[in-house]
Amino acid sequence: MSSGISSVLTNLSTSDHTVVVSINIFVALLCACIVIGHLLEENRWMNESITAIAIGLCTGVIILLTTGGTSSHIFVFSEDLFFIYLLPPIIFNAGFQVKKKQFFRNFTTIMLFGAVGTLVSFFIIFFGAKKIFEKMDIGDLDLGDYLAIGAIFSATDSVCTLQVLNQDETPLLYSLVFGEGVVNDATSVVLFNAIQNFDLTHINIWSVVELIGNFLYLFIISTLLGVFAGLLSAYIIKKLYFGRHSTDREVAIMILMAYLSYMLAELFDLSAILTVFFCGIVMSHYTWHNVTESSRVTTKHIFATLSFIAEIFIFLYVGMDALDIEKWKLVQTSPGKSVGVSSILLGLVLVGRAAFVFPLSYISNLAKKSTTEKIDFKQQITIWWAGLMRGAVSVALAYNQVNVYIVCTLHIQESN
The missing domain is CATH 1.20.58 (Methane Monooxygenase Hydroxylase; Chain G, domain 1)
Structure with missing residues (x-):
């Protein structure tokens, strides 16, 4: 014994x-x-x-x-590591650090690119992948898998583009690229969740209406939950005035309320990314101005640091995952087909981006009177190119897909 x-x-x-x-x-x-x-x-x-x-x-x-x-x-790897520990600080900090004046001044254009544009890209990638991959016979992918491919590859990552843009020299371009990137991430996750809850066995006009209704429901309720959590934190801190005793309590309540909004959205099957993003915007506008000066400095650096570490963590793991021997075993029998599938997806992403960036830019320019507020052709090219990378959200959605043969962001897993 x-x-x-x-x-x-x-x-x-x-x-x-x-x-x-x-x-x-x-x-x-x-x-x-x-x-x-x-x-x-x-x-x-x-x-x-x-x-x-x-x-x-x-x-x-x-x-x-x-x-x-x-x-x-x-x-x-565990997908819970992405969704519960790494994504919340990244998305919250994006909302907390956003330049609200530029963001809301270009809000209509940002929503056109981030929401409408993402849907356009989703449908192009979905239909293109379905038509081409069925002819290539790459594996046993059903309708849900093709829909998931469309949602995953419509999620962009504009981090690298933002690294070479100066916010002071090109405020309009920076605001559009940054704003579209965040709203695009949220829209992609909402779309992905709506697809997961969608009954694919009986498709008709009413089921499509139901899918659109589910998408709008998730988008609106998730946004309202984030706004409510941000306003509640501002009210609590203003009424109780934690700063007179300890700034630690102010910082702690902001961090915990932000994380609570994320987890509540997960609990009620909403878009946690959208919730915590708008919670960050509301907190930066209301809660942040109700805390002491030292807490303002502390929270700003804490949120930025947590986001920075989480992003590095994700990309470091992605680098190691690129050499995952199990994934390469799936494509070693037909490496040419794997390269072809990857090239087709890249082409679909390019077409999907172009299909909405240029037309929506033209529509946006019609509503602008000042030439400084209009998006010129060079800026349109930059916005189009900025969305070609796929980042943390794409990786998280790919790992979260239940089907083991679903396409991953870095590798195309196929069965023969």
Whole structure:
């Protein structure tokens, strides 16, 4: 009996030691990403995200060599890690740090690009992928998988473009790229969730109306929940005045209320990303002005730091995941077809972006009287190109897809 208990404790001790070693290595890699990213700060073509992916790739190679080609990861991925721990600080900080004056001045155009444009891109990628992939016979993908492909690849990431844009020199362009990126992420997640709840076995005109209604319901209720959470935090802090005793309580209530809004949205099957984004906007406009000066400085840097670390964490893992031996086994029998599928998806993304950026820019310009507020052709090209990258939200949605054969952001998994 005692020998059995001793064996169990030994196994637990070994498992805990492995976890500790993995965490130490990953934290050290995060530090390396920050240091190297800082040294390359003057390079326009490199930033922390690209640096993290490169370091992840190098680390994956080393792990593959040391494990005899069986793994490229330090630890096993869980989609809960994305949705519960990493995405909330990234999206909240995007709303909290947004330049509200420029954002709401161009709100109509941003919503055109971020909401209407995302839907246009979604339908083009969905129909294009379905028609082409069915002819290529890449695997047993059903209608839900093609819809998921459309939602996943309509989610953009404008981080790299924002790195080379100056907010003071090009305020209009910066505001549009940033605003579209955030609203696009939220719209893609709402669309993805609506598809997951959609009955694909009986499709008719009423089911399409139901899908649109479900999309609008998720979009509106998620937004209202975020606004309510932000206003509630402002009311509590203003009435109770935590700052007279401790600024720590002010900072803590802001962080916890923001996270609570995210988790409530998850609890009620809403769009948590949309909720926490608008919670961040409301908090930055109301709650932030009700706290003490020291708390303002503290919260601004805390939210930015948490978001920064979460983004580096995600891209570092993506770099290692690019060498996942299990994914490469799925495509090793037909690498040419895999490259072809990836090229087709890239082409569909390009067409999908062009299909709404240029027409919607023209419509937006019709409503603008001042030439400085209009989007010229060069800016339209920049906005079109800015949406070609796929970031954390795309990765999270791809990992969250239940079907094991669904397309991943970096690899196309196929079964023959």
